[in-house]
Amino acid sequence: RSNAFNFIRDERLCANPLEMIQRYISALFYFSTKGDNWEESISWLSSRHECEWKGIKCDKNLIITSIERDENNLAGTIPYELCGLPLLKKLDLDNNQIGGTIPRGIGRCRNLQTLDIDTNLIIGSFPESIFDIPDMMVLDVDKNMLTGTLSNKFGNWEELQFLSIYSNEFEGGIPESLGKLKKLSLAYLDTNNLTGVMPNAICKNVPGNEGSARDSKLLELTADCIGSYPNVTCDCCTACY
Numbered sequence: 001r002s003n004a005f006n007f008i009r010d011e012r013l014c015a016n017p018l019e020m021i022q023r024y025i026s027a028l029f030y031f032s033t034k035g036d037n038w039e040e041s042i043s044w045l046s047s048r049h050e051c052e053w054k055g056i057k058c059d060k061n062l063i064i065t066s067i068e069r070d071e072n073n074l075a076g077t078i079p080y081e082l083c084g085l086p087l088l089k090k091l092d093l094d095n096n097q098i099g100g101t102i103p104r105g106i107g108r109c110r111n112l113q114t115l116d117i118d119t120n121l122i123i124g125s126f127p128e129s130i131f132d133i134p135d136m137m138v139l140d141v142d143k144n145m146l147t148g149t150l151s152n153k154f155g156n157w158e159e160l161q162f163l164s165i166y167s168n169e170f171e172g173g174i175p176e177s178l179g180k181l182k183k184l185s186l187a188y189l190d191t192n193n194l195t196g197v198m199p200n201a202i203c204k205n206v207p208g209n210e211g212s213a214r215d216s217k218l219l220e221l222t223a224d225c226i227g228s229y230p231n232v233t234c235d236c237c238t239a240c241y
Helices: 002-011 017-032 080-084 128-132 152-156 176-180
Strands: 056-058 064-068 090-092 114-116 138-140 145-148 162-164 169-172 186-188 220-223
Touching (some): 002 017, 017 064, 017 080, 128 152, 152 176
Parallel strands (some): 064 090, 090 114, 145 169
């Protein structure tokens, strides 16, 4: 954090406080994810506006809405200060070597719609505050080392369309509340330590399944349901592992 502060101080820019905060957070993201070791860091920490730094997208008012730095050898951790970007809608950092946990205060990212951090080294569980994000549409966290149980609060995300949590270490049952997600089209839950029976409320969202509605949208549903004694009993899964 001191590196980001020194970067801002040394620039001696004449900008309003909100602009300075955005630039500070952008620099902090660079240092927190070991920017010096990125495969490609064109324009980062340059004198150009941070909206012109590779992978940052902004709206017409030059307010950051997206950070996309996938497959770029990022390491370190995700700084919690990213939620100081009030209009951040997309965080795409998949296929890197980011460690640590999902920031405890990520729920402050109230406008976040896409959290794509799969194929990293992230540990810990989903922080409770993540369910304070009202309009999550894409949650892609597969191929990490996440643990814990799946909260019934998943059912609060009525806009969720894509859920990928496979290849982690989640345990316990699959929450029935996932059946409330009528817009969910892809749900990859396999290669975890989940157990029990796939709730019927979820199966009803799989097209062609008994009791499913004509407009059912859950096209792909996976679980650890293969073999004579599967971890998860699932008669409606489209694929078992």
